[in-house]
Amino acid sequence: MRKNLNTKLAVIVVTVLVCIYGIVGLPKSKDELVKNVAQNLRLGLDLKGGSHLILQVQVQDAAKAEADGTIERLKEELKKAAIDFAAIDRNDPATVEDTDKIQIDVKGIPAVKTSEFRSLVADRVPAWVLTPVNASEYRMTMRPSEMLSLKQNTVKTSIETIDNRINGLGLTEPVVRQHGRADAEFEIEVQLPGVDDPARVKSIMQTAAVLELYDVKGGPFPSQEQALSQHGGVLPFNTKMVRSVRTENAESWYLLSRIPVITGRDLRGARPGQDEFRKWQVGFTLTQEAAGRFGRFTEPNIGNRLAIVLDNQVKLAPTIQAKLTDEARITNLSNEQEASDLALVLRAGALPAGLVPRAESSVGPSLGADSIHQGIVSGLVGLTAVVLVMLVYYRKSGINAVLALVLNTIILIAALSYFQATLTLPGIAGIILTIGMAVDSNVLIFERIREELRTGKTIVAAVDAGFAKAWWTIVDTHVTTIVSCAFLFLFGSGPVKGFAVTLVIGLVANVFTAVFVSKVIFDFELSGKRQPVALSI
Amino acid sequence: MELFKNTNFDFLGKKWPFIIASLALTVVGIGSLAVKGGPKYGIDFRGGAVMYVKFAGKPPVDQIRRSLGEVSVQEMTTENEVMIGTELKDEKTLDAERRQMADKLAATFGQPSSGKLDFNNSSVQALTDRLREPLQKAGAQLTDQQLKELGGAVLDFRNTPPRSGLLSSFDQLSGVPGVTPVVLNILKQECYLSSFVIRQVEVVGPKVGGDLRRQAVLVTLAALGGMLIYIAFRFEWIYGVAAVIAVFHDTVITIGVFSVLDKEISLNVVAALLTLVGYSMNDTIVIFDRIRENVKLSRRETLETLINKSINQTLSRTVMTSGLTFLTVLALFLYGGPVLHTFSLALVVGILIGTYSSVFVASPIVVFWHNYTESKRRTAGAVPAKQAARRG
Numbered sequence: 001m002r003k004n005l006n007t008k009l010a011v012i013v014v015t016v017l018v019c020i021y022g023i024v025g026l027p028k029s030k031d032e033l034v035k036n037v038a039q040n041l042r043l044g045l046d047l048k049g050g051s052h053l054i055l056q057v058q059v060q061d062a063a064k065a066e067a068d069g070t071i072e073r074l075k076e077e078l079k080k081a082a083i084d085f086a087a088i089d090r091n092d093p094a095t096v097e098d099t100d101k102i103q104i105d106v107k108g109i110p111a112v113k114t115s116e117f118r119s120l121v122a123d124r125v126p127a128w129v130l131t132p133v134n135a136s137e138y139r140m141t142m143r144p145s146e147m148l149s150l151k152q153n154t155v156k157t158s159i160e161t162i163d164n165r166i167n168g169l170g171l172t173e174p175v176v177r178q179h180g181r182a183d184a185e186f187e188i189e190v191q192l193p194g195v196d197d198p199a200r201v202k203s204i205m206q207t208a209a210v211l212e213l214y215d216v217k218g219g220p221f222p223s224q225e226q227a228l229s230q231h232g233g234v235l236p237f238n239t240k241m242v243r244s245v246r247t248e249n250a251e252s253w254y255l256l257s258r259i260p261v262i263t264g265r266d267l268r269g270a271r272p273g274q275d276e277f278r279k280w281q282v283g284f285t286l287t288q289e290a291a292g293r294f295g296r297f298t299e300p301n302i303g304n305r306l307a308i309v310l311d312n313q314v315k316l317a318p319t320i321q322a323k324l325t326d327e328a329r330i331t332n333l334s335n336e337q338e339a340s341d342l343a344l345v346l347r348a349g350a351l352p353a354g355l356v357p358r359a360e361s362s363v364g365p366s367l368g369a370d371s372i373h374q375g376i377v378s379g380l381v382g383l384t385a386v387v388l389v390m391l392v393y394y395r396k397s398g399i400n401a402v403l404a405l406v407l408n409t410i411i412l413i414a415a416l417s418y419f420q421a422t423l424t425l426p427g428i429a430g431i432i433l434t435i436g437m438a439v440d441s442n443v444l445i446f447e448r449i450r451e452e453l454r455t456g457k458t459i460v461a462a463v464d465a466g467f468a469k470a471w472w473t474i475v476d477t478h479v480t481t482i483v484s485c486a487f488l489f490l491f492g493s494g495p496v497k498g499f500a501v502t503l504v505i506g507l508v509a510n511v512f513t514a515v516f517v518s519k520v521i522f523d524f525e526l527s528g529k530r531q532p533v534a535l536s537i
Numbered sequence: 538m539e540l541f542k543n544t545n546f547d548f549l550g551k552k553w554p555f556i557i558a559s560l561a562l563t564v565v566g567i568g569s570l571a572v573k574g575g576p577k578y579g580i581d582f583r584g585g586a587v588m589y590v591k592f593a594g595k596p597p598v599d600q601i602r603r604s605l606g607e608v609s610v611q612e613m614t615t616e617n618e619v620m621i622g623t624e625l626k627d628e629k630t631l632d633a634e635r636r637q638m639a640d641k642l643a644a645t646f647g648q649p650s651s652g653k654l655d656f657n658n659s660s661v662q663a664l665t666d667r668l669r670e671p672l673q674k675a676g677a678q679l680t681d682q683q684l685k686e687l688g689g690a691v692l693d694f695r696n697t698p699p700r701s702g703l704l705s706s707f708d709q710l711s712g713v714p715g716v717t718p719v720v721l722n723i724l725k726q727e728c729y730l731s732s733f734v735i736r737q738v739e740v741v742g743p744k745v746g747g748d749l750r751r752q753a754v755l756v757t758l759a760a761l762g763g764m765l766i767y768i769a770f771r772f773e774w775i776y777g778v779a780a781v782i783a784v785f786h787d788t789v790i791t792i793g794v795f796s797v798l799d800k801e802i803s804l805n806v807v808a809a810l811l812t813l814v815g816y817s818m819n820d821t822i823v824i825f826d827r828i829r830e831n832v833k834l835s836r837r838e839t840l841e842t843l844i845n846k847s848i849n850q851t852l853s854r855t856v857m858t859s860g861l862t863f864l865t866v867l868a869l870f871l872y873g874g875p876v877l878h879t880f881s882l883a884l885v886v887g888i889l890i891g892t893y894s895s896v897f898v899a900s901p902i903v904v905f906w907h908n909y910t911e912s913k914r915r916t917a918g919a920v921p922a923k924q925a926a927r928r929g
Contacts, residue, residue, distance in 0.1 A: 046876065054745060196692070197660035198738070199636070336666055357632050358742040361581075366695070366702025367589070367736040367876070373698050374874030382868035386861050393538050393857065425880065426808035432869070432884070433812045436862035437819055443857045444823065450539070451850070473826040476771055477819045483767045484760035484815065491756045493749065499808050503815070 005527060008520045015512075016407065019414035040417040044424030044498070045361070047375065049368025050193040051201065054179055054359040055162075057186040060099040061353035062154040063142070064090065067102055070125050070140075074106075077124045083113045086136075096186060100147060104128065104140040111135050148183070155186050157352045162190065162205050164348035169204070171195060187358065198362040200337070206355050208311045209345035211267070212260035213328070215297070216305035216317050219254035220244055227253050242307070244314040254314050256307050261297045266290030268326075270346035272339035275331055280339035283329040284346060291326035299323040310342075375428070386439060394446050396536030400521050401442035404513040408438045411509040416502070426499040434506025437477065441514035445470040446537055459535045463522050467515065474515060478507050541853040548848045548896055549841050549904060555897035559786065562890075566793015576792055579803030580622065580739045582753070584746035586635040587622040589613070589737040589875075590642065593703050597646075604645040605638060615875040618736070631740050639735060647731035656728040657695070657703055658735060661688045664728075671723045687715045691724075702734040753807045757814070761785070764818055772825055775906045780821045783899035787817045787890045794886050795879075805880045813887030816862065820855065821895040827851050828903070840907045844900050859892040 023040055027033035045052050067090040078085055086108025093101050109117050117138075121130045127146040131139050142150070155178065163176045171192055179189035195201055217239050221227035224241055228234065235241065238259070244252040270284040286294055298306070298320050307317040308330055315330055333339045363371075386405070390398040412434060416423060449466030457465060481503065488500035526535075570576060580587040590596075596619045601610050611620045623634050647655050654667045665688040672679060679687065694713045695704050707725050710716050716724075761781050769777035788810055795802055827847035835843070848855075866888060870881035 197662060199639075200660070200662070337662070356629065357740065359581075359745040360632075360738065360740040362738040364702065364734065364736045364738075365692070366591075366697075366700075366734060369696045370698055370701050370874055371876045374872060374877070378869045378872035378874075378877070381872055382865035385864040385868065389857075389861060389864070395538075425805050425876065428877075429805075429808040429812045429880065429884075432862075432865060433815050435865060436816055436858070439861045440819060440823070440854075440858040443854045443861075447851075447854045447857075454543075469830075473823055476768075476826055477822045480764050480767050480818055480822055481815050483763045484818075487759040487763045488756055488811065491752070491759055493752055495804050495808060496753070496756060496811070499811060 005520065005523055008516070009524070012517055012520060016410065019410050022414035022417045023410070041413065042416075042420065042422040043372070044422045044427065045191060045193055046363055046425045047368060047371050047423065048193055049196075049363045049365040050191070051195045051198040051360065051362040053190040053192075053202070053205075053357060053361075055188045055190065055205070055355040056096060056358050057155050057158045057188060058354040058356060059096055059151045059154050059186050060093045060102070062150060063093065063099050063102040063147070065352075066127075066142075066150060067104055070128060071104060074104075074121070074125060077120055078117075081116065081120055083117055083120070084108065084110055099151065100142075100144075102142060105133075106138040106140065107136065109136050109138065151183070151186065154352045155188070158355065159188055161349050161351050162188065162355075165204055165345055166190070166192070166201070168344040168348060169201065188355075194365070195362075196365050198360070200341070202357070202360075204341050204345060206357075207341075207345045208351050208354065209264065209348070210311055210350045211264040211346060212309045213262040213294075214242075214256035214260050214307045214309055215301065216307045217255040217257055220252040220317075221255070222253075223251055224253055227255055231255075242309055242312065242314050244317075254307055254317060256309070256314075260309075261306075262286065262290055262294055262328075264346065264350045266293075267346060270343040272336065272343045275329075279331060280333040280336055281329050281331040282333065282339050282343045282346065283327065284343075286326045286328070288326075294328075295323055295325040298325075383435075386435070390439075390442070394537055397446055397449075397522075400518045401439070401446070403521065404442060404518045405435065405438050407517060408434065408506065408509050408513040411513070412502070412506045415505045415509070419501075419505075421501060422498070423502075424495060424498045426495040427502040430499045430502030430506060433481075433503055434510060437481070437507065438510045438514055440477070441470070441474050441510060442518065444473055445514070445518065449535070449537055453535070453537075460526055463519075463526065463535070467519050467522075471515065474511065478511060482507060539853070541849075541856065544849045544852055545845075546849060546852070547845060549845050549901060552897055552901045555893070556901060559790075559894070559898060562790050562793065563786065566790050566796060569793055569796040573796055576796055576802045577799060578746075578750065579801040579806070580746075581741055581804045582746050582750045582802065584631075584741045584743035585622055585624055586631045586638070586740045587620060587738070588635065588638055588735055589618060589620055591618045591702060591734050591736050592646075593617070593705060593732040600645065601642075605641050608638065613875060614878065618875065627743065631742065635738065635740050642733060642735070643731070646733045648729050651729060654728045655731045656707075656724070657731050657733070659692070659728070661685065661692055664688045664692065667727050668720075668723060671727055672720070675719050675723055677717070677719050677723075683715075687720065690715055702736060703732075704730055706730070749804065753804070757788075757807075757811065760811070760814070768822065768825075772829060775903055776825050779899045779902035779906075780818060780825070782902060783821055783894040784814050784817045784891075786898050787813060787887060787894050790890050791883055791887045795883070798882075800879050800882065803879065805876075806883050809880045809883035809887070812884060813891055816888060817891030817894060820859070820892055821899045823854065824848060824851055824895050824900065825903075828900075841904050844904060848896055848900065855892060855895070859888060863888050 023037060024033055025036040025040070027036055071088050071090060074088060085106060088104060088106050090102065090104045093099055118130060121128065121140070125140075127143055128140040129143055131141070133139050159176055159178065166174045166176060171194065173193055175189070175191035177189055179185070179187040190205065192198070192201060217236065218230065219227065221230075227241060236255070238257060239255050240258050242254050242256050244254060266286050266289075268285045268287050270282055272280065272282055275281050302320050302322060305317045305319050308315045310330075316332065330342065333342065387402050390401045392398070394401060409431075412431065445466055448470045449462050452462035452465045453459070485500040485504045488496050492500060594617065596612060596617055598610050598612060598619065601619065601621065602608070605621065607623070609622045611622070612618075613620055621638060623631070623638070643649050643655060643658070647658075649655070654663065656664070665684050668688070669684060672684070690713050691710055694700065694710060696702055700709070704710070707721060707728075707730070710724065711721060761784065765777040765781045767777075768780050791810065791813060792802065795806070824847055827850055828844055831843045831847050832840070863885070866881055866884040869877055870885050873881055
């Protein structure tokens with residue numbers, strides 16, 4: 001029996017050591033100890049401070065862009081094939097739910113060219129399905145499989161882009177991931193622990209960062225009408241009208257060539273800096289291929305203007321002074337932060353679709369600090385009260401319970417640390433229920449032992465019977481709770497899941513500490529005496 | 538020490554006053570819910586924008602209302618904090634409105650026109666950007682890394698209690714490592730101290746709110762269903778039903794208490810309700826377990842006597858466990874701060890009711906059912922011919 005007990009004792013000691021290692025590591029100094037604990041005990045955003053965001057990817061933007069590209073391609077192909085057409089347009093789905101309704105209307109195809117047109121569409125734009133409306137009109141809709149992969153890719157690229165941008169900010173352990181169902185919700189969850197300026201981070205994430213450089217055909221004009229009147233009321237061929245940003249109250253519009261010379265995809269890098277007048281700017285470099293194209297464009301256009309368009313707004317339109325190849329810059333930015341943020345989003349790339357915030361929760365750093373402080377104080381007060389009552393009520397056996405309780409808490413925290421789980425407020429709820437049930441298990445056993453003693457059993461027999469009889473009650477209470485946790489985990493969202501995980505870990509640990517460890521301590525104590533006469537319980 | 542040794546209270550004999558009390562509480566709770574049009578949902582379920590703002594002194598509630606316009610302003614139980622909220626709108630407006638709220642607060646209680654930086658609402662980045670040039674001019678040679686560390690240390694000091702985000706004078710910073718008289722002067726010259734700090738911001742779009750609400754209800758029901766099946770499997774199905782009814786009773790009363798006290802049901806309160814479900818269930822199972830054991834031991838006595846005996850045998854345990862859990866939760870309620878306040882309130886109420894319902898709700902249901910089937914069997918026994926005929 002003694003030998004058996006030693007093995008059990010060894011199991012307990014090893015468990016304790018592994019758990020303590022999981023929490024504190026191998027610290028060499030007090031500072032390191034504090035650092036390790038802070039690192040291993042991951043506190044959730046609600047306790048530590050930081051921002052939690054849910055963003056919806058406006059996948060209809062990507063569908064529209066795809067339709068626009070298709071229209072361009074189709075027009076070119078039709079011209080090449082010498083098929084006349086009156087107009088090709090797309091509709092304008094406004095919400096995510098309407099994305100599937102995207103369609104392209106083709107009008108005025110001569111009846112004689114019908115079969116030629118059909119085979120051209122099938123051949124050149126296979127992602128779209130053509131249905132005739134009448135003899136000369138057609139409607140094109142996107143194939144469901146293509147639509148699905150477009151949506152998925154849009155969400156995936158958005159996640160990657162946001163990830164890149166946030167990584168550029170140097171935050172610790174940000175999380176960017178898909179939220180909810182992949183095929184219907186298109187939501188991204190972003191967690192930014194310790195962020196103290198959520199507004200700025202949000203604007204960095206939401207900037208589309210579509211950079212385009214255009215040839216300026218005219219402007220600035222105070223209004224669109226005025227610009228048009230100079231060209232006989234119609235937009236000249238292959239041009240478009242873009243609004244400028246740098247005006248206070250008055251509007252200002254530029255007439256630009258329709259196709260950009262350079263786009264954000266041609267960038268190799270971007271960095272903030274200051275110009276000769278100490279004004280903030282972003283300088284960017286182009287890829288080799290783009291540099292050649294840029295050179296070929298700027299050389300004959302010296303003296304003309306070049307518009308730098310960011311997110312569909314003309315940022316500035318400087319005159320081309322000399323042949324430019326692989327470098328350009330956006331000057332006149334208001335401060336360092338604007339420059340470094342712009343450089344960051346340009347480096348990380350453009351978003352494929354707009355982002356709309358669906359939910360945000362930001363906990364300021366001072367509230368986080370308060371919560372941790374109050375959490376520790378209330379936890380200690382509660383635990384002390386429990387320990388005192390247990391020791392008074394169950395005397396020396398109370399030590400068993402306290403040891404089991406402390407060990408339970410250590411195992412729970414260590415498991416959270418090993419699983420790299422974060423401790424949130426609902427997690428604390430799980431811990432409280434764990435402590436409640438741990439106390440309960442001990443109380444159940446002790447009360448049973450007292451009852452058995454009252455029936456006149458010997459101490460060793462009473463202890464054994466107490467444990468044996470309480471065992472099935474403990475199993476029932478624990479399994480019931482674990483069953484409910486399984487449902488919470490399966491169907492619950494973030495916080496509810498956190499509660500379930502913490503609780504299950506705590507309950508498993510509790511079966512080990514309250515039953516196994518506590519019994520070993522009793523056995524150890526009783527095995528020392530040949531004929532134990534009294535049990536302090 | 539032992540408080541309840543061989544007690545023999547007639548719990549089931551005195552069940553009626555308690556059942557009536559239970560029904561009354563439930564009715565009051567449901568009544569309050571009906572009058573107020575359902576539970577008062579927190580921002581996470583309802584959708585909307587909420588901002589928690591802490592002030593240096595007593596919050597100037599009227600002034601906030603005047604300057605912010607159409608918002609609800611509510612004083613918190615914690616000192617000098619207010620909750621400013623706007624109602625449900627679509628996502629884009631909510632976001633814009635929340636920014637407006639922050640701007641108006643700054644305009645009313647800060648000095649944005651002075652051109653200085655609001656130190657109490659500043660981020661590390663903004664602070665270091667602001668201090669870099671003046672420090673260089675003043676001849677303090679700091680590397681970017683040192684500057685960042687300085688900014689971090691100063692703001693950490695601001696954030697930790699007892700300051701808790703609000704500095705009342707820059708001179709408080711003089712003890713912070715790295716803050717030399719030069720740095721302190723530049724801080725005074727470049728920054729001002731406003732009398733408020735935005736502690737928490739929550740913006741929830743209407744769709745997310747609705748989804749969460751549905752999910753919370755669904756998940757709770759699924760968990761209850763799972764428990765019912767397990768208990769039915771381990772005991773008899775009526776035990777499962779009784780336990781679930783008892784737990785449901787606790788949840789309804791707790792939500793009712795929240796409604797009466799005008800407290801909000803947030804996602805955290807749902808976590809607390811789940812805790813209470815687990816706790817109350819645990820309590821009920823312990824008693825049921827004892828009943829099962831006693832039924833096996835003595836088949837002679839009536840179920841009512843056996844249940845009474847079981848409750849008495851587990852009484853000491855019930856009081857100990859409930860008392861201790863109650864102590865933990867009470868500590869949380871008293872010292873846990875605003876974040877844990879409603880959460881622990883739900884548990885304080887829930888543990889009291891959860892303990893009581895195991896004895897006075899779950900156990901009587903089992904007795905009622907047992908007596909009902911018993912009397913049915915007896916009447917069935919009175920007409921054996923009919924039964925025999927049916928069997929044939």
